[in-house]
Amino acid sequence: MSDIKKVVLAYSGGLDTSVILKWLQDVYQCEVVTFTADIGQGEELEPARAKAKAAGIKEIYIDDLREEFARDFVFPMFRANTIYEGEYLLGTSIARPLIAKRLIEIANETGADAISHGATGKGNDQVRFELGAYALRPDIKVIAPWREWDLNSRQKLLDYAEQHGISVEMKKGKTSPYSMDANSLHISYEGRILENPWTEPEEDMWRWSVSPENAPDQATYVELTYEKGDIVAIDGEPHTPHQVMEKLNKIAGANGVGRLDIVENRYVGMKSRGCYETPAGTVMLKAHRAIESLTLDREVAHLKDELMPRYASLIYNGYWWSPERKMLQTMIDESQVNVNGKVRVKLYKGNVIVVGRQSESNSLFDENIATFEEDGGAYNQKDAEGFIKLNALRMRIAAKKGR
Numbered sequence: 001m002s003d004i005k006k007v008v009l010a011y012s013g014g015l016d017t018s019v020i021l022k023w024l025q026d027v028y029q030c031e032v033v034t035f036t037a038d039i040g041q042g043e044e045l046e047p048a049r050a051k052a053k054a055a056g057i058k059e060i061y062i063d064d065l066r067e068e069f070a071r072d073f074v075f076p077m078f079r080a081n082t083i084y085e086g087e088y089l090l091g092t093s094i095a096r097p098l099i100a101k102r103l104i105e106i107a108n109e110t111g112a113d114a115i116s117h118g119a120t121g122k123g124n125d126q127v128r129f130e131l132g133a134y135a136l137r138p139d140i141k142v143i144a145p146w147r148e149w150d151l152n153s154r155q156k157l158l159d160y161a162e163q164h165g166i167s168v169e170m171k172k173g174k175t176s177p178y179s180m181d182a183n184s185l186h187i188s189y190e191g192r193i194l195e196n197p198w199t200e201p202e203e204d205m206w207r208w209s210v211s212p213e214n215a216p217d218q219a220t221y222v223e224l225t226y227e228k229g230d231i232v233a234i235d236g237e238p239h240t241p242h243q244v245m246e247k248l249n250k251i252a253g254a255n256g257v258g259r260l261d262i263v264e265n266r267y268v269g270m271k272s273r274g275c276y277e278t279p280a281g282t283v284m285l286k287a288h289r290a291i292e293s294l295t296l297d298r299e300v301a302h303l304k305d306e307l308m309p310r311y312a313s314l315i316y317n318g319y320w321w322s323p324e325r326k327m328l329q330t331m332i333d334e335s336q337v338n339v340n341g342k343v344r345v346k347l348y349k350g351n352v353i354v355v356g357r358q359s360e361s362n363s364l365f366d367e368n369i370a371t372f373e374e375d376g377g378a379y380n381q382k383d384a385e386g387f388i389k390l391n392a393l394r395m396r397i398a399a400k401k402g403r
Contacts, residue, residue: 006031006112013048016118033059039069040184070241079229080332084312089281091186097320100132114141121147128318135321186278197273208253208277212350215256219348229336245280252279255347267317287343290354295362338362
């Protein structure tokens with residue numbers, strides 16, 4: 001421990017990281033730098049600064065990363081139509097490589113030789129933070145208190161805080177029914193009553209969306225403009241990536257869109273039940289597939305679909321900074337050059353319904369060929385006979401052999 005002189009702590013100002021801050025000072029006898037990221041969680045971050053100052057911290061970083069998060073992490077992920085295990089839109093996973101990147105940048109700026117985080121030894125986040133950190137600075141030291149200390153319960157954390165005069169919002173004995181994590185893409189809920197997969201979450205748990213039953217009886221229409229696979233305007237009004245997510249979260253959430261209740265397979269080996277709200281992401285995924293249906297070549301689209309589960313696993317498991325993820329991203333981004341146009345969706349009581357799509361310059365849809373009416377000779381239907389017979393040849397041969 002004596003070789004750790006300065007550590008950068010990913011600091012929220014909550015119970016866990018407030019205890020970690022003091023624990024690092026006491027156990028490692030090192031200088032602590034705090035880093036608090038604004039990635040759209042919608043919380044006031046200045047209290048974290050005040051708490052850090054009260055703890056004697058001299059170097060305090062509170063960074064607005066909302067636009068970088070949306071532009072450089074969320075949008076590239078959605079170009080791939082990324083979804084983990086068929087349902088999860090990776091809201092927590094995609095935030096971790098950005099936080100790891102900024103931790104390392106601050107460590108380099110301040111001359112720190114270590115970083116620290118509040119992820120537990122049972123979760124995926126410890127893997128994501130540390131894989132990212134090692135990829136960006138191989139010699140960095142990592143302090144993961146949950147793998148070292150014996151403060152392995154909320155009550156022990158509260159007792160430690162009381163003993164050391166650490167201010168916490170919730171008084172002793174008062175606990176939140178859920179463990180929550182939020183950013184501009186989603187909010188997650190885990191723990192407590194959700195640990196029983198049979199238990200339905202309480203309605204008042206949800207923060208960003210109304211229930212589909214209570215959503216408006218009138219549908220909401222939204223028009224999204226795409227350039228190179230990214231949404232650049234909503235209803236004709238230009239928006240930055242963060243503004244796109246912020247606006248779609250409000251519109252879609254008001255229509256009951258984006259709720260998810262799943263049991264997922266964590267990278268560390270266990271199954272975990274979680275509930276997620278991802279209103280904007282739910283719309284973005286559906287709409288992006290719609291514009292690609294017009295503009296992507298069939299085999300390119302199918303190849304993307306084949307590779308997507310691998311790409312999703314890389315993000316979920318913490319390999320955003322790996323060479324294989326970067327290679328896949330290059331291919332994905334190249335596929336998006338002609339993904340330009342507009343998509344119109346209808347939001348109604350929890351549903352996202354695509355009702356229109358167009359691309360004036362890049363559509364591969366040819367109405368003259370696809371029509372059920374007279375096509376003027378654009379497509380010779382007699383050609384289908386040879387096509388079918390050639391594709392049936394191997395099966396006809398096998399059938400004659402009784403196989």
